[in-house]
Amino acid sequence: MNLTLAGKTYVVMGVANKRSIAWSIAKSLNEAGADLVFTYADDRAKKSIDELKTSLNENNHEAPVVQCDVNDEEGIKKAFETIKSAKGKISGLAHCIAFANKEYLTGDYLEVDRESFLQAHEVSSYSFTAVARTLKHLDMLTEDASILTLTYLGGERVVENYNIMGVAKASLDASVKYLAMDLGKVGVRVNAISAGPIRTLSARGVSSFTKSLSIVEEKAPLQRSTNPDEVGDTALFLFSPLSRGITGEMIHVDNGYHIIGF
Incomplete structure (x- = not known):
């Protein structure tokens, strides 16, 4: 089967710069011929996207870049109404959004305050559900559409200093199953x-990130970082027809590190 997504539109949320995982997803979709739409949270991200998209295929040089505040229900609705008006139905969406107060990405998890706990869950977990609901209510998804989000091992196991983000990722992981x-x-x-x-902008906010990277490179079966x-x-693959029988799944792309017991 020739893997092409030509003529299909995908929304990528969360590109911050060229190191973003969201940008790598956008590049892979672009190489498969897909039409792209980007959402952004602030002007700095918009500037980065506007610069980066000039390196894509010609059909994506003018890809829509739409502001979307995932903390605001009306903001989400307005953003996707704008996207629907410009592109019609979409074949998929990549949710690459997460946030936690950096103060609580070190030390003991039990010290987290209520406001920071709720903020991490709202941005990192609930926003995926809010976006999925909006897509359904606006009838924006094609019959064979696929949506995905990014999670991390810290939602399944204790990862040093991941703390509140790990708990939020666990919530996100459960949401994937129920949304599926x-x-x-x-x-x-x-x-x-x-x-x-x-090495992304958000990863650098975790105080033990460099240590985690070294451990993975040493202990992962393939002995290298991702x-x-x-x-x-x-x-x-998950957006393509090749994965048409896969849903509610979490796929680890970590060179096998997740299978290690100690």
């Missing part, structure tokens, strides 16, 4: 990619 059940009724697939440690392009290509 709900959206499966209309033929839409929902999955998650659990990537190994990658390349973001590997995540991008896995996303491409």
